[in-house]
Amino acid sequence: MNCSIFVPSHITGFFEIRDNDNPIKKGSRGAGVVMDKGVITKTEISDGNGVQIKINGKIDVRNATITEKTIEIIKRDYNLDNKKIVITHDVDVPIGAGFGTSASFALGASLGISKILDLPLTFNKAAQIAHLAEVEMKSGLGDVIGALSGGLVLRLKEGAPGIGVTDKLLLNQSEDLYVISKCFGEINTGDIIEDPVHKERINSTGRDLLFKLTSDPKPENLMKLSRKFAEKTMLMSSEVLEAVVILEEETIGASMAMLGNTAFAISESPDTSIENAVVAKLNHSGLKFL
Template sequence: MIKLTIPHHVSGLWIPVLSSNPLFSGSIGAGINLSVSSVALPVEDECTIRLNNQKVFHEQAKDVCEFYKTKVGVTVESPFNLGKGFALSSTLLIAHTLVNSIYAGSSLLNAFQKAHELEVVRGTGLGDVISQYYGGFVIRTRPGPPGIGEAFKIPVKYRVKLIVSSLPYSEPTGKMLERIPLSHYEKGLSLLKKVASSEDLMDYFNAAKEYTQGIFDYSSIPAEILRSPGVVGLYLKKSALIIWVEKDHVTEITDILSRRQLFFMESEISRTGVEIEYSGKPP
């Protein structure tokens, strides 16, 4: 049996870089991968992608099976939903391409490239695949999937306690990208330069907040959280609220979220990227 563990990625800075070839398209930027991850298992003789037991991404599933000439599907368990900003679209595609490449006995690197290609072509993402491949705090410096794009995993010098919430909002990636003006991407680029030169997580959180404040509605965040001294940093991307919180203030923040009946999970920054585990004999 094969089991995949894929960390969820929440980009805080992204600047699209598009070309006629999806493999040379993507985004540069920065983001963090969460220890909160999705788990994926293969499903034999059924070319489908199931998310929490619901069939989704029919066309993408068909593309993948045609590419690998297989009939293998995948079932993914995730704490999140599509369109919420947790890179679930790329998670599903990585899961399906990887499972198929393992069954077909073909390149794993190529599977990540196929997942990236589908993200770009279907308009569901730009920079998530390469970031999830590495895991952790990742800065993306050249667009594209692993093997073509370039990204660095930055070691984190702090002990980081995160609370991850999903606010009641969702937006497809294509729609979101359409409404961001060019001038905002210019701002993103200068913020990215700063974060890339300091490689500092605190700078990243500040930059991600400054950048996303111009795109998403920060008034949907409970005011008590915004003014809490226990919050080291936070940013909101689509519905994904990432709060870096001091260890002793975790309950104070989770209580605020609970009172408002908002979904949350405790997390850390993931240590690893996508992981493949075999139990029993490999296929």
């Protein structure tokens, strides 16, 4: 038995951390973009034992931990004994660089296993497992619910799918919008969101931005507020800033992907002078079973 799922990449532009003792209710408020590149996860389950996880065809112990955590959470409530689980993640965006790949891995695994084994879970309940894995691994707070929404996403209330609340900008462009990004490396999300100094700076800066975006719900404003957030939180590296300045001249607006050493922009054209950029159309539909 097998199942393949595409989970698009979600990039956060700005956010506010919202703590809660219940991890299902913990998360972030903010806004971001969903691009039509991401992760295809194929799950195969047969009689036997053990778990095998491959990322782009290879064993990748470090990046497989979120998938392992997802399976561990499922095992807390459901018996997976005498099941051999093989999961392959095919990724076409950088890993650990602000593209929400850990959320994509977790969603692909949780929904794939739930679907194949016909577990007594609704779509949102299965997706909540992915959110729990993200929170427990400190790898993300809002990418799961963001990726499910698609579009230019507003996370209005924190929490897992079914708990949190999202909306999206209503676009009137006749042509497709594009997301252009340039990655310069990784940032450990946990190092930022668990650090008291960073956390205070993030929350004091991000707290009012969502209201400002809902008051003027336009792509240009989303990117302007994201740029303001990146500057005030002092998270942008010099190389990301340099790319952002170039992209601002070519696009609707540009900023830093939260949280990654990555510049991103929304554009009416896929063209850019940035070398080796990742370019994709804006994804409007979210997760898709293949």
